[in-house]
Amino acid sequence: MRRISFVISWLTAGVLCSVDYDDCQFNLTDTNGITAEYDLYHFHLTGYSAFEVKDSREDPDHPYTYFFNICGAINPQLFVADQLIPKECAHPLEQHGPCLEMTETQECVGGYAKTTDEIPSAVQVWKDGNATRCVWLGMEVDTDAYNLPDSWPEYRKELLDPDDAGKGIIFTILNGQWCGHKNREMRIKLKCADDPRIEFSPNTMQQYISSQLLEETDTCTYEVLYETPLACPNKCVSTITSSMYSVCGTHGICEADPYGLGPDAYPNGTIRCLCDDGYTGDFCEELSIGVTFIDQKHPGLLAVIIVCIILLGAAIVCAAVLCHKIRTKELEDAGALHHFSGGMLQDDADANLARTKVNAMSMNIGGGADDNAGRTATETLVQLQTVDDQLESDKQKNELLDEDESIEEQASAPQDENVDDDNQEQEEQQTETQADA
16 A cells, blocks of 8 residues: 555655555466566656656647656655646545446446545646646555455556567556546557667656657547557567667567467467577577677668778779770780781881982982082982882783783683583584484
8 A cells, every 4th residue: 555644754754765566577468378478667667757748639728748657656755745746636626536336327336435645656737727637547446445356456457469469568557536437547558669670778768758649549548659679578678788678689570479389389389589581599689690790889880881892892893994994905906016017017118118209309409519418319319210110110010910811811711612612513413313313
């Protein structure tokens, strides 16, 4: 039983106290008989803090704010200090307790549980003009004081997916203030992250929860959803660092595997990590090919590897282009050498001849005063004349060769005609002989 009177004595003694609960760790079984162990330790706040969320309804006249804790009541010191939670929640002007007995027509006939000296697990606060209003959304009920059966739990824990024990849970805070036809309650959906690459730090838990909006899904039923690796079964929550957690080492997903204990146990399997291709281990933390797993505390390492691969590819392309240029140059040099061996000497002789003729024609043969210049000019004319005579001689030889070939062709033509005539006469004689016979 939680009593505010105890808190006052604790504060007087100057001791910081918090109430511990066993409700953070529990087992849940799905319809296939697969059991998952959950631990909500990181969702339970101690000290001078509580989760705070806003309502999704945009009502400037009545902005609703919700304060709550998971698997435990709100720290009682927050009510006494009148700081985070207003004093109206600790000293209600109206009854905050739940209805203890209802009829089938949803009428309260059994009275209400007293809230004196009790501590709520969740409250709803809003402004009504200048007044601050507060409603309790959950509390513990002393069944012995009201002679009630032991079926008044403060919390209800159930699977988010009744057919899959690995998807997460719904943590419902019960026994809220009577709402006219039912007791109020708050449903906190904790979903195991579908994306294994989601990483989460418990140090940012309170900030993350406060960033979400709460919705009244049904009258007096309030619901909020959180997706985090810490909402997965224990068998799927892997530790990246001392303060960072992920699903299956960021290389797998958490599933209820009906074949996890072998085909003989089907469908009563087990919760385990289904690893991506190339990874193995209980938390998919090892490479199946035996290579050491890259330390995820250095996320920039992957970028460095990618850059190195790109640079290596560029180097290979540059080397291929350079080899092509070298080969092309070798082929060009080989072609030039072949040209020199086949006709370069003849080309040089023609070029020298041409230069000699040009120099001879451009010289001032008749006006030279110097005897040496005259002799040089005379020698050049003699050489030029010799070259011209040689060219003329070659030309005549070529013409004679052409004439000889023409004569041979003409001489062979009549012989061919005579042979054809003789063959024709022989054929005619054979034809006449056959006719006479």
